[in-house]
Amino acid sequence: MELDFSVAWTYLPVMLEATLLTIMLALVTQTIGTSIGFVFALGRTSRFGVLRFAVWSYVWLFRGTPVLLHLFFVYYAAPLFGVTLDALPAAIIAMSLSSAAYNTEILRSGIQAVHKGQIEAAEAVGMRYGRIVRRVVAPQAIRIVIPPYMSNFISHTKNTSLASVITVPxxxxxxxxxxxxxxxxxxxxxxxxxxxxxxxxCLTGLQLWLERRTSYEARGMSRRRRRQFLGASDASVRMEA
Incomplete structure (x- = not known):
């Protein structure tokens, strides 16, 4: 049988329309999974042992079982508990929970890579925990986790194909x-x-752009930081003179 791609060209609009649903499913579930994963990553680094164990148990369960099983369980087992979901909401819930488990460990690695001395210094000047996370931990952790996070995002995007088993079109x-x-x-x-x-x-290109954007060596000082640095240098020169 000879190949005939004219058939594929005929149905290309239908496939592109389905691609929009694939993109939506990937973006929504990754966004939810990242939000949950960030909170859980903070829980994994908490000083409270019970909280650390609870989050670890969640990660252990969802990373140790297939995404396909999560989809089947949410779609077919949820009605046993009185919850009936359509295929798309079930896929969003299942894939978000799965994404959260992987993102928890990725983000935890970035958080723990920030030196404790910086956190202690921030606490010493009176910064609250939430502000320490926003101003000290998160900016440095983001730079560290971009490669593993984007690699996971790429795998997650391909895994949206598994939603077909519960009839997501x-x-x-x-x-x-x-x-x-x-x-x-x-x-x-x-x-x-x-x-x-x-x-x-496209995701690979986004990863490369983010790596360059967050690389201090590549982008150098910002204009504001450069002006501050030059101003301080000029002041020190005048004082020495």
Whole structure:
């Protein structure tokens, strides 16, 4: 059988529409997972042992079980507890919980990489915990976690294809429906793979931009910091003179 990509071209608008749902699912679940993961990462570094153990147990459970199982459990087991969810909300909940477990450990590594002396110095000048996190911990942790975080984001984007098993009409399920009716599996799946490659390539480009943006060596001093530095240098010269 010869390849005929004209079929894929005919159904390309349908596949691109499904791609929008894939993008939405990836962005929403990663955003929720990052928010939960940041709070849990702070819990993992807490001085309270009970809180650390509770968060560790959550991470252990969700990192140790497949995303596919999370999807099945939320979609099929939730009705046993009186909660019935449509496919898309179930996928968002399941994939957000899974994303949160991975992001917890990624963000924890960045938080713990900040030297304790800086936190103690901030406490010594009277800064509250929330302000220490915003002004001292988070800016340094973000720079450290960008490579592992974006790598996880790329994997998470590809994992949205698993939502097809609970009938979420994202790119993979739509592709399956198209090749089931056209019997052109190779052509349709090739186009689907190309679309996923474009999505992940955009995320890779975003990672490189963020790394350059947060690299002090690459971007040097800001204009404000440069003016302050030059002003201080001029003042010291005048004092010596």
């Amino acid at each position: 994202e790119l993979m399920l739509t592709s399956q429906m198209v090749y089931s009716s056209t019997y052109r599996a190779i052509e349709i799946l090739s186009v689907a793979g190309l679309i996923y490659l474009v999505l992940t390539s």
